[in-house]
Amino acid sequence: MLNQLRPAIFVFAVLTLLTGVAYPYAITGIAQLAFPYQAGGSLVTRDGKVIGAEIIGQNFDSARYFHGRPSATTATDPNDATKTVPAPYNAANSSASNAGPTSKALIERVQDDVAKLQAENPGAKVPVDLVTTTGSGLDPHVTPAGALFQVPRVAKARGLDEARVRRLVEDAVEGRLFGLIGERRVNVLKLNLALDALTG
Incomplete structure (x- = not known):
């Protein structure tokens, strides 16, 4: 044996x-x-402090900043460990909502988000990525259309000329990998850092 x-x-x-x-x-x-850089987590620093990661989105809710896509990530409810609560961009719990296209809660959430965005930028078509989540809930990018849609709000909140903010967005657009793979996109954290640098 x-x-x-x-x-x-x-x-x-x-x-x-x-x-x-x-x-x-x-x-x-x-x-x-x-x-x-990538092996270390693609960390972004400002004034010697880590403020985020280039590959993981974070929640910007001020009108003075560009916002990322909605995030469906959750965390444990501090009052009841058997439940979860929404925790946008929770990198410790990457997940999607798993709500299907017939989910009443999903439809209502998207309709509410569309209404808020239409009030923010009347007359403009709301880009789909600003009201839909990704599979990970951590996407750090929006489409160029999603960033350009937010220009009037950001420009107004910062007292800047819209054309100047629009140029900033256009300069932040990242192309496809090798010109073929993926879609054109804008990294929200990097765009917001460029915005802060622009306004001092």
């Missing part, structure tokens, strides 16, 4: 060392050398 167990234990130990130790350390080391 020991003759049968010994090879199994040996293979288990070797594979554990290879796939559980050597491979992860090797890949981490290569990533740190080749892509240190």
Whole structure:
């Protein structure tokens, strides 16, 4: 029996060392050398302090800032551990709402969001990404149309010329990877930092 167990234990130990130790350390080391910024979490700093990550959205609710997409992430209810409460952009609990297109709660939430946005920018078509969530709930980007839609509100709140804010958005548009992959997009955190730099 020991003759049968010994090879199994040996293979288990070797594979554990290879796939559980050597491979992860090797890949981490290569990533740190080749892509240190991305491997470190793509952290964004200002005045020496980390203020966010380029790849994880965050909640901006002031009229003075561009807003990201709605987020359906949740956190444990501090009053009842068996329940959850909304916690937008909770990176510890990436998730979607899982509400289907016939969900009454989803339809009402989208209709409310559309009404608020139409009041903010009357006459303009509301971009779909400003009222729909992503699968992760952590998307750091909006479409160029989603950012441009917000220009009048941001310009008014900051006392800036709309054309100047529009140029800032247009300069912040990121293209497709290799010109083929993905969609044109605007990183909300980077845009808001550029906005702060513009207004001092």
